[in-house]
Amino acid sequence: MKVIIEELHSRGHQVSVVRQTDSWYIKETSPFYTSITIEGESGFDEDFISSFVAQLLEIQREGKSAWTRLKLEMEQAEKASEFHIKSCKILETIFESKELIQSMQEAKYDLILTDPVIPVGIIIAHYLKLPLVFNVRWTSHGEGHFSIAPSPLSYVPLTGTELSDKMTFFESLNVIVFAFNEYQITVNIYPYYRDLLKKYLGTETDYISMFQAADLWLMRVDFVFEFPRPTMPNVVYMGGFQCKLAKPLPEDLEEFVQSSGDNGFIVMSLGTLIGELPCDLADGIAAAFAKLPQKVIWRYKGSRPTTLGNNTLLVDWMPQNDLLGHPKIKLFVAHGGTNGVQEAMYHGVPILGLPLIFDQRDNLLRIEARGAGKNLDISSINEETFFQGIHEILSEPSYRLNMQRLSRLHRDQPMKPLENALFWIEFVMRHRGAAHLRTESYRLPWYSYHSVDVMLFLAVIMIVILGTSAFMIKCLCSVCLRKKTKRD
Structure with missing residues (x-):
């Protein structure tokens, strides 16, 4: 708003x-x-x-x-x-x-x-x-x-x-x-x-x-x-x-991003409502990040994971739109809120989805159905499944290409x-x-909206017509039988 x-x-x-x-x-x-x-x-x-x-x-x-x-x-x-x-x-x-x-x-x-x-x-x-x-x-x-x-x-x-x-x-x-x-x-x-x-x-x-x-x-x-x-x-x-072109990053974040070299960097954010995760889940995610050659910027307010690697930067707040529009961005790990999904689509960044609550699973389903991301189930996620999910999106070019195609379609509007x-x-x-x-x-009442009253009216007319026709046929048959009986 x-x-x-x-x-x-x-x-x-x-x-x-x-x-x-x-x-x-x-x-x-x-x-x-x-x-x-x-x-x-x-x-x-x-x-x-x-x-x-x-x-x-x-x-x-x-x-x-x-x-x-x-x-x-x-x-x-x-x-x-x-x-x-x-x-x-x-x-x-x-x-x-x-x-x-x-x-x-x-x-x-x-x-x-x-x-x-x-x-x-x-x-x-x-x-x-x-x-x-x-x-x-x-x-x-x-x-x-x-x-x-x-x-x-x-x-x-x-x-x-x-x-x-x-x-x-x-x-x-x-x-x-x-x-x-x-x-x-x-x-x-x-x-x-x-x-x-x-x-x-x-x-x-x-x-x-x-x-x-x-x-x-x-x-x-x-x-x-x-x-x-x-x-x-x-x-x-x-x-x-709400999407817009990326602005230059703050000096400290730009320095961290540039230190990633050709490997680029990953952004993870679970939105404003989800600032922290259970310790075992956070440790598994941090351990998977630590295995990557990419740098990671993770918006996280919980206790520092014990498995956090040197390549991962924890922040309380991040300029999400500006990070997603940076040329070195490789992947967005997201919970599937509408704003984050649309910003990723606007900038053409593939998504690894961790849907948690409300409409997030359905939002990410729409991205996955178009081949622009992959979703993981929070009930079964661990270090290995999370690492495999990241590796699949980074190693398979179709995810990025499909999201970039969505980005071109989204931006190609008259206004x-x-x-x-x-x-x-x-x-x-x-x-x-x-x-x-x-x-x-x-x-309109529901029966008028669905034309139930019209269908009932037509059904009554059909019943009357069929009933009248049947009655007339019956009368004609009866007359014919009586005439035949008289002749006999």
Whole structure:
């Protein structure tokens, strides 16, 4: 969101950002926006997230089984419920503050820009009757496309199933997973907002319809990365919008990188949420790195691994984009977060994937399916398997060539993704919405959307026609028989 806010500010727009007192990333003061701080906990603080991620990692290391997967889903559902409870409290705080609501109404905002993974911004937009723009990959109830676009499960893989768009008959049974997810959403999300929506927005407000009524969906993927699928006119793709050309490295990092000679260097980062790993796993990774002729820059906040080699530099922070754009980069060892995957694709760097949580496995599956990377399972990784994975990507040129091909495709666009996103945000501002791009399907009941009523009507007509025809034939036969009987 910061990238878009800074660009909006540079174009002369005034931005207000609603935040909670415990916001981890969103500072109260900034030269780019005015903050509106709400008293209350979002739950998204560094300690909570770190312990949650550690717990998910521990569950996965128990082994790959149906029981492990069920425990993982249950744990994530439980924590999601906690977030939604806190979101409802934040919304109540906002709505009960007459002064705050009045100030929002008097500000005469042009639109609300929000990430729909938590629906606070959406509900405020509907209350204030403002145009609504999403910066989206996820909604509160799943991958964004499934809320707005037709999604045939025969070739559109459900996120979390780790399937591609080429499914066998048994893989296409992921419709069962879809049904289970819908049940989970009905039980674990809708109830938290039902009374709140009724109280503040009226009895006619439907939770899902609020999402579908958004004017614009700025989707953080593109079809170089995503599998082909149906989409809608108000979905604008801005995958890689945060990517940019590499800047010169700080002097100490440039010196370390240059010391790698012709062997080049490897970057490893597991993102902001995963700062450390279990000691045995970290030691195995460090030992594998120590065997390599390449230099390694590893973003790691945990205890120093006992097997760390002289070729490996541990850092608390790294200029990831600038390192991935360096000419000596050979490989990116990554957890599969959307930003890191897109930056690697932008710069044409192959990936060795260590998917850990959330959507990371599916993100890396898309890279692996295109031959631009290889994935390892965290439940079975050790020094040997990790070393073999690195060696395979470094020694097989096709990985780099395939990722460079993706990079060329991604960059070959008439307009940069960020410029495209900003054009459409300003379009919504100029026209006070984009209703002409928005489908009205969300207003239809499910039986009308799927034409069940039409099919039943046609079936009734066919039954009447066939029944009438059968009755007429029966009558004709009866008349003919009577005439024949009389003649006899």
